Amino acid sequence: MTTARITVDRNEVVAPINRRIFGSFVEHLGRCVYDGIYEPGHPTANEDGFRLDVVELVKELGSTTIRYPGGNFVSGFRWEDSVGPRDQRPVRRDLAWHSIETNQVGVDEFSRWLKLTGSELMMAVNLGTRGIEAALDLLEYSNHPSGTALSDQRIANGTVEPHDIRMWCLGNEMDGPWQTGYMTADDYGKLAARTAQAMKTADRNLELVVCGSSGSSMPTFGDWERTVLEHTYQHVDYISCHAYYQERGGDLDSYLASSLDMQYFIETVVATADHVGNKLKSKKKIQLSFDEWNIWYLDEHQASDEVNDEWRVAPRQLEDVYSVADAVVLGNLMITLLKNHDRVTSASLAQLVNVIAPIMTEPGGDAWRQTTFFPFSVTSRLARGEVLRPRIDVGTYETKVYGAAPLVDAVATTDADGSAVFLVNRGREAAQVQIDLSSLSVAEVAEAVTLWDDDVYAKNTLADQNRVDLKQLDGAVLEDGVLTVTLPPVSWSAVALAARA
Template sequence: MSETRIALDRTARVAPVNRRIFGSFVEHLGRCVYDGIYEPGHPTANEDGFRLDVVELVRELGSTTIRYPGGNFVSGFRWEDSVGPRDQRPVRRDLAWHSLESNQVGLDEFARWLALTDSELMLAVNLGTRGIQAALDLLEYANHPSGTALSDWRIANGTPEPHDIRMWCLGNEMDGPWQTGYMTADDYGKLAARTAAAMKMADKDLELVVCGSSGSGMPTFGEWERVVLEHSYEHVDYVSAHAYYQERGGDLGSFLASSVDMQYFIDTVVSTADHVGNRLKSKKKIQISFDEWNIWYLDEHKASEEINDEWRYAPRQLEDVYSAADAVVLGNLMITLLKNHDRVTSASLAQLVNVIAPIMTEPGGAAWRQTTFFPFSVTSRLARGEVLRPRIETGSYETAVYGEADLVDAVATFDEADGSAALFLVNRSLTETQTVRVDVRDLGVSSVREAVSLWDDDVYAKNTMHDQNRVGLRPTPTASLDDGVLTLELPPVSWTGVSLG
C-alpha cells in the first residue's frame, strides 16, 4: 500500500466556483432530444412532451448551463424551422449525422424544458452554412422584448417574455473537415469577428464564444487559436476547447492519465490567448469554454455502420455504455477543469441523454444513471465557495502515451461563509490501494460529513438496461478526521468525493 500526502491552504485559491463549470450539452443527434428528453407518448411526459423522469435525473445530475442545439448539427440548421406551430414545421435532412430532423423541439420548447431543470441556455448560431444576418435574426427573436417583427413573432408563437440568452457560441468546430462549411482559421476568424461585433451592437453585454480547436491532435492546434483570436479578440469573451478520450489497445494506464492531455490543452490555449492579448495590448483576459468534453469510444463508432446511407428519425447513434474505469477518468477530468477554474470558467459535458451521456432511456420505459453520472453529480453538489489548489506528494507511474503520471490527483473547494470544504480524488493505480493523509488544519473543519467512492473489482463493470444499478457510489468507511488530518484509503482505479465541515 502506497502513501500520498496532501496539504490544503485556504490562501491557495484558484477562483470562486462558477456554476457554469457544471454545464452539459444537448444536440439534435441520435436519441438525445427525440426519445431522450422528448417523448410525447411516455407515461411521464408533460404537456410539451418532455419526459419528467429524465428531468428529475438532470436535476439530480446538477447540470447548469446547457449548450444547444449543437454541435455539428448547428452548421446546417435553419433556426426558423423550429419555431411556430408544430404541424407547420418542415422536416429537414441533417447532413452532419445523416438523419431526418422533424423540428418538433425548437428554441421555445427547449427553453421551457430548461426552466424545469433550473438550467441556463447557451445557444449556438450557424456560421457553417449561414452567417451574420441569421445570427442577428435569432438574437432578435430570442432576446428582444417586443415591438419588432421577430420579437412579435416569438410572442405570437406563445412566448411573451424574451429568453434573455446571455451566452452564445459562434459556430461549432469550424476547424474540422467533418463540419458543414468548415473554414481556414483566417476565414473563420474574420467571419466570427464580424458576427460578434454585430451581435454586440444589439447587446453589448452578450458573452460570446469563438471556436477554438476541436482537439489537441488537430494539425492546426495552437495556430488556429492564434489566428482566430487575432481577428476576434476584442469582440469575444471565450474561446472554446473540445476534448474526448477513450481507452485504446487495452492500455488502461494511459487512459487513466487522460487529464494530462486536458491540462496540456488548457495550458496551450491560455498561453496562446495571452500572447495574442499582449500583442494587441489588451487589458482583457480571454476565458476558456470547455464546451465539449467526455469519454467517447469514437474509434468503435467510426468502424460501425450506425451512421449510414439511410435517412432516419432519431437513430441510435453514439450510445456508449460506460464502465467504472470510464467514470474514474471522467471524475479526473472534472478535477482538472476545477484546477484551472481561473481560466476555464464554463464547461459542457457532451452530451446529456443517450448520446455519450450520463443518462440513458428506453422508449416507453425506464431512465437510468450511467457510471459517469456519479462523479459529476457529487462534484456539482459538493463544490462550493473557492477552488483550492492542493499540494500533493504522491508516487508516479509510467504511461505509454503521456509519460510519467501521478498516482493520485486531487482538487478541493472551501466555502468560507459556512466553513465547509470538499475534496475530490482519484487513484490511477491499477493494483495498489493508496493511503492518503490530507492536512486540513488551515480550513478549520472538524468532521467528515460525507465520503463516497466509485470503484469496482471489475473495472469494466457497467450499468445497462437490464442491470441499471450494477455500479454506483459506495461509502468510504476509511475516511476519518483527527487532529486536522483527514485519512482515507483509495482503492485501485477509483474516484472519491469527501465533504468536510
C-alpha cells in the first residue's frame, strides 16, 4: 500500500477564497442553452422558459460567476439580436459551431436566469467581427441606470434595473485560427487596449479580462501573453487561461497527472505577466482568469460528424459522458486551481449543461448529475476561509507524458467554523495517508466522502443516472491533531473537520 504524510501549516496561507474560483460557463453551443437551461415546453419550465430542475442542480453544483455567451460563439455575436420582443429577434447563422441561432435567450433573459441560480454574470464582448463601439453599446445597455438611448431601450424591453455587470472578457481565444476574426498578438493587443481604455472611461471600476493563450500547446504560448500584456497591462485586471484534458491512447497514468500541465501553464503565465509588469515598472499584479477548463474528448469530437453541412438549431454537440477517472482528474484540477489561488482568482468550468458539462438533460425528461458534478459541488460547498498549501511527502510513479508524478495530491482550507482537506490518489492501489492538522483548531471529523469505483470507467447515463455517486470514506480518524485516512485507488476525496468550540 502507498503511504503518504501531509502537513497542513496554519501559516502557509495561499490566499483568502474568492468565490469566483467556482465559476462556470454557458455558451450558445449545442444544447447548453436550448434544451439545456431553456426549454419552454418542459414540465418544470417557468414563465421565461427556463427549466427549474436544472436551476436546482446548478444551485447544488455551487457555481458562482457564469461566463457568457461564449466562447467561440461570441466572435460572431450581435448582442442587439438578443434583446427586445422575442418574436422580432432575427435568426442568424453561427459560424463558430455551424448551427442556427434563434436568439430566444439573450442578455436580459440570461440575467434573469442568473438571479434564479444566485450567480454573477461575466460577459464577453465580440472583438472578432466587431469592436469598441459594440462593446461600449452593450456596456451602456447593460449597466447604465436610465436616461440614455440604450439604457432606456433596456427599460422599454422590461428590465428596469441595470444588470451591473462587473467582469468583462475582451473577446475569446483570439490566438486561435478557428476563431472568427482571429489576430496576431500585436493586432489583438492594440485592439484590446483601446477597448479596455474606452470601457474604463465609461466605468473605471470594471474588471477586464484580456485573452491569453488558448492552451499551453499553442505555438505562440508565452510570447502571446508577453505581447498582449505589453499593450494592455495598465488597462486590464486579468489574463485568461484555457485548458482541456482527455485520456489518449489508453494512457491512464499520464491522464491522471494532467494537473501537472495546468501547474506549468499557471506558472508560465504568472512569470510572463510579472516580467511585463516589472518591465513597465508597474505596482499592479495581473490576476489569472482560468475561464475555460475541463475534461473534453476533443479528438473524438473532431473525428465525428457532429459538425457537418447541415445548419441546425441546437444540435447535439460535445455531449461527453464522463467516467470516474474523468471526475478524479477534474477534482485534481480543482486542487491545482486552489493551490494557485493567490494568482488564479477566477475560474470557469466549461461548460455547465449538456456540452462537456457536469449536468445533463433530456428534452421533456430528466436532468441528472455526471460523475464530474461531485468533486466540483463538494469542493464549492466545503472550501471556506483561506486556502492552505500543504507539504506532501509521498512517492512518485512514472508517466509517459509528464515524467515522475506524485501519487497523492492535496490542498486544505480553513476558517473559524472548521477546515477541509481535498485529496487525490492517482495510484492504482490504496494509499494510507497521515495528515498533521495540529496547527489548526479541529475537533472531529464532520464529513468524509470519496469518489471511486472498481471500474474507473463507470459512468452515469440517461439509462442509469445514479450508477456513480459519492461514497462514505470509511476509517477517517482524527486523533491528537493527526487525521488518518485510507484513499481508494484512483479516487478523489474530501474530509471536513469541525472546529474546536
